[in-house]
Amino acid sequence: MRDPNAPPIRLLLVEDNPGDARLVRLLLAEAGGFEFNHVETMAAAKAWLDGNGAEAVLLDLSLPDSHGLETIDRMRRLAPLMPIIVFTGLADEDTGVAAVKRGCQDYLVKGVGDGHMISRTVLYAIERKTLEVERQQSAERMKKVLLQTVRAMSLTLEMRDPYTAGHQRRVAQLAVAIGRHMGWSEHTLEGLQTGALIHDLGKINVPSDFLSRPGKLSDAAFGVVRSHAAVGAEIVEGIDFPWPVAAMIRQHHERLDGSGYPLGLVGSQIIPEARILAVADVVEAISSHRPYRPALGMEAALSEIRDHTVTRYDPEVVEACLAVIRTEGEAVFGEAALGH
């Protein structure tokens, strides 16, 4: 039972049939606890919500200025945080179910049930919407914290190895641009960004002298440098990322023809994310300054991927990378690929 001292719930009925509206008004007055408001069109609903607001909307789906399930989309755009209960005249379960799938909290069939049932339905809809919004906000907060943590890991490595400062961030920007050009979803791109931001994490285990030494390394030292791919993967293996981040890190130096390391994987044994990372990594590395040589420039970087497309690099990724650099130039290494 509702608290008798709770303030009335401000409800907006959007319904063009006066008989139906009158009936709901009567039934709700009987049940009590509502401030009942009524408009007849979508345009009037917008004006009402802009001026007065409401805690829930009871929505008829055939209005003079809006018809069918599209009405729900329009209402959600008007008031994204508002619980919506569809008020359908068709004694048709399917419309109700479709409405809920479309983002409504519940539905009522006209002429079915008394005031208490309508009241209960509205109260549950408000409750459900509140939980939905809270769940969404907490998921977004978690995602943000995860990305901030990954960025902190990325910076930790780059503080120790200042010669490659910014490398992982720039690789992430380019990789995401390539993935986006290839039509990947935002979720997959978030994973790609995560893997890219820490793809060299295993270098934490490589003496910094090996990383910054000009000139050629001995075979033994080079072996240690190459171990960073497997070491980085081992470090993150225990983290339950919603993406194959460990595999991205382990495979970012693999090449399609098996000439890469650590495993010498070939072709489709290399996951798609790692095939993008390989290209973004090489393009960023060649086009920027390194301790053992000055920057070779973007043209040299693009020649490397063009000359070794199919053998080392996935041709589709090379194609996408060339297109991205052609349109965006070096600005692609700039800020905020995913808007965080």
Ligand SMILES: [Fe+2]
């Ligand atoms: Fe690497």
